Amino acid sequence: MLHTARFLCSVSAAFARLLRELRKLLIRASAFSPVVASLPKAAAASSPAAGVISAMTLPLRRKTPAAAASVVAIQKQVLVVAPPPTAVLVGAEVPNVVGGCSDDATEQQAESKKKKTAWAARRRPSRLVIPVADVDAGEVAAGWAAAAAASAKEADLKEVEGEGFRLASRAGLRHAMEDAYAVVTDKHGGDSELAFYGVFDGHGGRAAVDFVSERLARNVVSAVLAAGTETQGEPRSSSAEEEDAVSAAIRAAYLATDNELLAQHQGESGGACATTALVRGGHLYVAHVGDCRAVLSRDSTAAALTVDHTCAREEERERIEREGGYVCRSGSGVWRVQGRLAVSRAFGDGALKRWVVADPAVTRVALDARCEFLVIASDGLWDKVSNQEAVDAVSTSPATACRELVDMARHRGSRDDVTVMVVDLGRFVR
Structure with missing residues (x-):
């Protein structure tokens, strides 16, 4: 009996749950039944010719009369589009349509188009006219138009022509001019073949470069003449000893000038690079510290007589590290x-x-008929112009080559000071 009663109770409970679920389904079906929206007569009359793009409505729940009225008003806003893109809002008075268009609609479209055009004209900014610089492709660097920058700095170009040399120099765009040069061609002790040429590139201010350009030439010439006086009258086994004496005198003059600079300008952080050329006894002695460079033209072929003293060189890095740097x-x-x-x-x-250090590298070259000229310049040139390009420019137009090389570096984007000196070696060839 007990089992039978439990079974009947469970059956009745399941039946009651089934009835509740059926009631819920009926309520939902009645609440979400689709509402069929009928077009007003005006829209129905025009729809066969115009064609309705979309008239699907969303299912609605039961609402109060006020809400229902608003829903009906919303449903009346059905978009009707004729073959020409003319939109008609159902519920308003529809004009007579001939061929899918009307005069009133055309006038309204024209008026609307005029208003939109006038509004766009008011909102559109004025046209910007950007002048195109006369600069070749690839000649604009770091945001600078090379031609414009060159014309703006045209007044800064300095040109010098002296005994056996030409020079052109222009300040860079980043700071005040820190390049300098020195030339000594006067006779010393009856030696008419002794001549000194130098180009200097300062950094950290002008104090160091001004001092070096003034003192180094004097110190080198004095040291070389002193070395020649000391060895005069003494027997020599070969000319190599005299040549070594000249190289040693140049090296000593460099170190002496550096000591004088440090003693006079203690506590200052600036410095200067230098490349110098000394002609004596039919030989050319080129010495340098830093990244100024000297390039010899021999049979119109470029031959670099210096190697830049930069930290990228392995031997320079090793030297610095040996000294604890x-x-x-x-x-x-x-x-x-x-x-x-x-x-x-x-x-x-x-x-x-x-x-x-200020210990220079010294290179000696015996001058002969093949040695044409020497180009000495600061790194502002060599960063943008190759050795052979410089030689070719001088060979093509020796009178204006210095200016052309300065302009070439600037047009290629150089923002550094540029100084170029060309020395005629033919006058020293025996």
């Missing part, structure tokens, strides 16, 4: 001594003097 690459990819200076040899730079 370090070389690291900056964010721009340039190797720098102690993370500060890009050149590894220079005059001055007292704070880095333990590693940035």
Whole structure:
């Protein structure tokens, strides 16, 4: 009996649940039954010709009379489009349509188009007219138009012509002019073949470059003449000893000038690079510290007589590290001594003097008929112009080559000071 009663109770409970679910389904079906919207007569009359794009309505729940009225008003806004793109709002008076268009509708469209055009004209900014610079492709660097920058700095160009040399120089765009030069061609002790030429590139101000350009030429000429006087009258086994004496005198003059600079300008952080050429006894002696460069033209072929003293050179990095310093690459990819200076040899730079020495590299060349001229320039030129390009420019137009090379570097995007000197070697060839 007990089991039978439990079974009957469970059956009755299941039946009651079934009835509740059926009642819910009936209520939902009646609440969500689709409402068929009929078009007004005007729309129905025009729809066969115009064609209704969309007339599907959303299912509606039971609402109050006010809400129902608003729903009906919303449903009356059915979009009817004729073959020409003319929109008609159902519920308003529809004009007579001939061929899918009417005069009133055309006038309204024209008026609306005029209003939109006038509104767009008011909102549209004035047209910008940007002049096109007369610059070749690839000659704009770091946001500078090379031709415009060159014309703006035209007044800064300096040209010098002297005994056996020509020079052109222009300040860079980043700072005040820090290049300098020196020339000594006077007779000294009856030696008419002794001549000195130099180009200097300062950094950290003009103090160092002004001092070096004034003192180095004097010190080198004096040291070379003194070396010649000391060896005069003494027997020599070969000319190599005299040549070595001249190279040693030039090296001593470089170091003496650096010591004088440090003593006179203590505590200053600036420095200067230099490349110098000395002609004596039918030989050319080229000495340098830093990244100024000297290029010889021999049979119209470029031959570099210097190798830039930069931290990118392995032997320079090893020398600095042996002295307890370090070389690291900056964010721009340039190797720098102690993370500060890009050149590894220079005059001055007292704070880095333990590693940035003024001991020059000296190269000797015997002059002959094939030696035509020498190009000495600061790194502002060599960063943008190759050695052979410089030689070709001088060979093509020797009278204006210095100016052309300065302009070439500027047009290629150089923002550094540029100084170019061309020395005629033919006058020293025996």
